[in-house]
Amino acid sequence: MSKFVDGAIFKSLLKDGMTIHVGGFLTNGSPESLIDLVVESGVKDLTIICNDGGYEGNGVGKMINHGQVKKLIASHIGTNPDVGRLMNEEKLIVELVPQGTLVERIRAYGAGLGGILTPTGLNTLVQEGKVVISVKEKEYLLEEALGADLALIGGAIADNYGNLKYKETMRNFNPVMATAAQIVVVQPVKVIDVIDPENVITPHPFVDYILGGEKDER
């Protein structure tokens, strides 16, 4: 079965109230055309998990701008004034998570773990409402695994089998999110015949659908 599909099939996967992982770091490696299709589809009440809030009208900022996002789980929102404004107007719920904790919670979900123990956030607001566990006399916060219904992956170079490697710093959250959702959709920057098995970063069983990406005929 070919993983290569068109926008109509992608849109048919989208539903109101979904939780969506979106790869990218300050939009570097962000799957912009997949985000555009989510905007076009008009689905709403989304929970978006992304490193940051993107920029006004860029990255996850586009869905936030169109009022499609109910909740944003991110480590940083300072680059998108829309996020702070909507949060203050109580039109958007924002859960701030330390970046290392965020990515490790996602990794844990993909690896079938219930959560992680981290020292990050001890004795800060991040600790509120969380269980503290002591291991060998050192304290840690219990942070729950974080999965999603859908993962939107960018920055990848795909091969015809659906294997992925990533271009430069566009890797960031992408390979981790690709392990932690029910459906994984990739918007590659390029598609090549086959990736050397030693260089595959996301093996094809993690990938469900691939959309777009210019074919490299070399």
Add this chain to the structure above:
Amino acid sequence: MNDKQIIASRIAMELKDGDLVNLGIGIPTLVANYVAEEKEIIFQSENGIIGLGADKGDECDIVNAGGMKASICKGGAFIDSATSFTFIRGGHIDITVLGALEVDQEGSIASWIIPGKIVPGMGGAMDLVTGAKKVIIAMRHTNKGKVKILKKCRLPLTAYKQANLIVTEMCVMKVKEDGLHLLEVNPAYTIEEVMQATDAELIIDEVIPMRGIENENNA
């Protein structure tokens, strides 16, 4: 040198040959400009670079943790965010240099939120100050005359008791078990002026003129 250059230049002295270093945004980024040529420092960027370099104007998709264009040094590596924070949280970073809104005499740091005003978020800062072997705070001594170096932080914390060294345009202070020690003072200021601009109780044994503020390699 202006205040920012003084801070960056002094901090550059703390970086040792072979260190793996993460620099935050703002004044910390300037530290790279003052590293002596004979020292080989490897910079880590939390978005996923070991061997971060300055933007060389090449067509590429390499950015630093501030989302600005950057490059990768020869022998470097691109890594995913989980591996990046394995470096950071796992104690594999020798030095992290960050700015702060407040820092206190116990080494607690506040840098990610001013409730009711701005909430930029913590990004990777909480993990960096928790996991790095040495945490250096780089900041102006006061915020337009308002004290920032306190007995106890008032703003919500980024981390509790994690700062090791505080470098401002006025002085260098070290957090030890017994409190905050004043080590070096910029000759442009007196110890009394430093004390007036500081709310924290400073332990003063032996103070020397602030080092590294004229003679390190100015790039």
